[in-house]
Amino acid sequence: MIEIEHLTRRYGTQLAVSDVTFSCPAGTVTGFLGPNGAGKSTTLRTLCGLAAPTSGSATIGGRQYRELPNPGRHVGVLLDAGAQHAGRTGGEVLTLTAKVLGVPRTRVGEMLQLVGLDGGAAGKRVGKYSLGMRQRLGLATALLGDPEVLVLDEPANGLDPEGIYWMRGLLRGFADRGGTVLLSSHLLREVEAVADRLAVIAGGRLVASGSKEELLAAAGTVVRARERVALEQALAAAGIRYDAAEDGALLAGDEPEPVGIAAARAGVPLLELRPASGAGLEELFRSLTHAGGPADAAPTTPTAQEARA
Structure with a gap:
């Protein structure tokens, strides 16, 4: 269960997110939607402990991310597929992560096979990976600790149609087994295909949230x-x-x-x-976000003081 309650986050004088409230129950996929600069990344960063709320809260299972013991065993996170050591192989990246998380080495091979990076791809340096391969490696890293919750920012970016279809089945299966998925994406038709719930943000403020059926019926x-x-x-x-x-x-x-x-x-x-x-979702998205815009977007790179917050 993910709970975002009255979340507000400022970067200096900029209001990035204002009074955002929504929840992601266990056993569901929640699509988190909004235009560029709407506040999606700021919300996800705050949820994952990379930024502190100015006010309000963002919790996973009733606790802040920073309070979770060995958080990678509870929450799988993919916020930036490019944030991986380019000089290591895919297998080395997962092996090091497995040691940090304290999971058996056998999980490495299982995850590489699951995401289609076993065989020669596992021994290839990440710097030589395509964007789609990096996304698959990021998903393998997120799943390595066998978490109950997944927080994913644009995980389908760079995947081909077959890869997108594969990811849809992966996330649907995760939720159907009782997991919780919070998914940010610009691929609205894919979100519509996999999501149970939707949360739509524009200009840093939540403009709609609820079940997919309820929101589409009120389009x-x-x-x-x-x-x-x-x-x-x-x-x-x-x-x-x-x-x-x-x-x-x-x-x-x-x-x-x-x-x-x-x-x-x-x-x-x-x-x-x-x-x-x-x-469909595309028309709903346009109607809800037409007046929204990127004016209140947070800086791409926080200051050193903000990064420590």
């Missing part, structure tokens, strides 16, 4: 008219937020009835008016 209304500009004006006059959808339609942030009434009052004939629950 708004798809509306289409021959006179699109007139429809846009009608929605704006009624105070209904909207965004562009596929094939010239609009995605309105309200139920079908008030959307239809706004169009009727303005004398705009409609060609389509339906709930957007079938529009």
Whole structure:
């Protein structure tokens, strides 16, 4: 179980994350979504003890990451696949990690085989790895201690379609065995395929959280008219937020009835008016984050004082 409660994190005068609250129950995959600079990485860094909250809390199993004994045995973390020793082989990276965690050496071979890096790839230096191979090695490292929780930031970055499909099955199986997965990704269709729950952040603030079914069911209304500009004006006059959808339609942030009434009052004939629950995660993401932006993003590299915090 992961609990983020009223989490706020400042970097100097910059507010990176503000009053963020959501949870990730055991046995679920939670997709953590947001535009670049929205505060996802700051939230994950705080959860994993790399930054201290300015206020609020981020806990795993009721404890802060820093309080966990041998945390790698409880939480598998992959925040940056590039943060690996380029001069060591994949096998050496896992062997050293196994010694630190105190797990049997046999786990190294098991994990290399699991992620498809056994054989010649295990003896290859990490500096010669492709990005996809580094992602696989990062996942092997995260899983090495047989944790109950996985915290992953863009784990599919660099994977080919077959690799993405493989990772989806890996994470789904982990959760189905009772594990907890918190997954940040820009690959919305992949998140939609694997996630049970969603948490969406924009401008450092949480804009939605809950089960995937609940959020997609409340995605708004798809509306289409021959006179699109007139429809846009009608929605704006009624105070209904909207965004562009596929094939010239609009995605309105309200139920079908008030959307239809706004169009009727303005004398705009409609060609389509339906709930957007079938529009998928991409439309939901756009509707929720349209007003958000990277203005409150944290610095990429914290100061030395912040890194020690």
